[in-house]
Amino acid sequence: QQQVKQSPQSLIVQKGGISIINCAYENTAFDYFPWYQQFPGKGPALLIAIRPDVSEKKEGRFTISFNKSAKQFSLHIMDSQPGDSATYFCAASGGVTGGGNKLTFGTGTQLKVEL
Amino acid sequence: KAGVTQTPRYLIKTRGQQVTLSCSPISGHRSVSWYQQTPGQGLQFLFEYFSETQRNKGNFPGRFSGRQFSNSRSEMNVSTLELGDSALYLCASSLNSGSGNTIYFGEGSWLTVV
Numbered sequence: 001q002q003q004v005k006q007s008p009q010s011l012i013v014q015k016g017g018i019s020i021i022n023c024a025y026e027n028t029a030f031d032y033f034p035w036y037q038q039f040p041g042k043g044p045a046l047l048i049a050i051r052p053d054v055s056e057k058k059e060g061r062f063t064i065s066f067n068k069s070a071k072q073f074s075l076h077i078m079d080s081q082p083g084d085s086a087t088y089f090c091a092a093s094g095g096v097t098g099g100g101n102k103l104t105f106g107t108g109t110q111l112k113v114e115l
Numbered sequence: 116k117a118g119v120t121q122t123p124r125y126l127i128k129t130r131g132q133q134v135t136l137s138c139s140p141i142s143g144h145r146s147v148s149w150y151q152q153t154p155g156q157g158l159q160f161l162f163e164y165f166s167e168t169q170r171n172k173g174n175f176p177g178r179f180s181g182r183q184f185s186n187s188r189s190e191m192n193v194s195t196l197e198l199g200d201s202a203l204y205l206c207a208s209s210l211n212s213g214s215g216n217t218i219y220f221g222e223g224s225w226l227t228v229v
Contacts, residue, residue, distance in 0.1 A: 032215045043119070043205050043220035044158070051215070089158060094214035100170040101146055101212045105158040 003027050004092050006106025013113050019077040021088055021109045026071065029095020034103070035064065035075050036089045044089060048075070080113045087111070117142065119221035121206050127227045133194040136224045140187050140208030146170075146216065147189040149181060152203040152223070161204075164189055165212040193226075201228045 005024045013019045025033075031052060036044035050057045050064040050073065057064045063076040077084055090106040120139040128134050140147050148163035148171075160173040164183035181191040187208075193200055203223040209216040 034218075036220075041222070043207075043222045046217060046219065049217070096171055096214070100163050100165075101148060101209055101214060101216050101218060102160050102163060102171045102173075103150075103158075103218060104160070107157050
């Protein structure tokens with residue numbers, strides 16, 4: 001059962017444009033939603049994260065929008081740069097019996113920013 | 116501050132063999148978790164250890180096991196390797212267990228089973 005659905009699978013954006021990646025979740029017990037960026041040959045690196053009591057969080061050019069009623073959240077990358085070309089994963093955690101720190105990941109979006 | 120360190124970075128094993136991967140978490144971090152990354156299945160949670168105890172386990176067969184030492188270092192073991200076990204194995208650490216604790220990943224161990 002895929003509990004976090006991510007789209008699109010791939011995305012091409014022009015330099016300076018806005019990149020938008022969407023995720024939807026099913027488990028209402030999730031209470032933490034991070035986004036990770038992964039470059040080839042590297043491990044995922046935390047980009048930005050949000051809790052469901054906030055509808056939006058912005059850090060530099062990266063913004064998470066969160067819609068609790070729709071169980072959806074999205075990543076917006078403003079002024080996209082070629083250096084942003086990477087694979088982006090949304091994730092969710094929470095609601096694990098007995099506690100614990102387990103991330104459920106989306107399937108990833110390959111972003112390419114063209115000059 | 117050093118990040119999450121995984122060894123070895125690359126290894127090739129034969130079907131039926133076993134493999135042990137090592138992970139040193141960020142200094143002070145007490146939770147260590149392991150993930151498998153493949154093109155087909157994406158990033159999947161294997162297990163989490165906290166204070167030398169397994170807190171959670173993902174949906175993997177018993178051939179996958181792990182442990183954590185008193186210094187928070189962790190190892191994972193895969194026995195009776197299958198071709199499908201070829202993957203990037205990622206170790207991650209966080210200060211504490213529990214949702215919301217920032218999870219930092221290492222660069223992974225690339226396992227190829229032939």
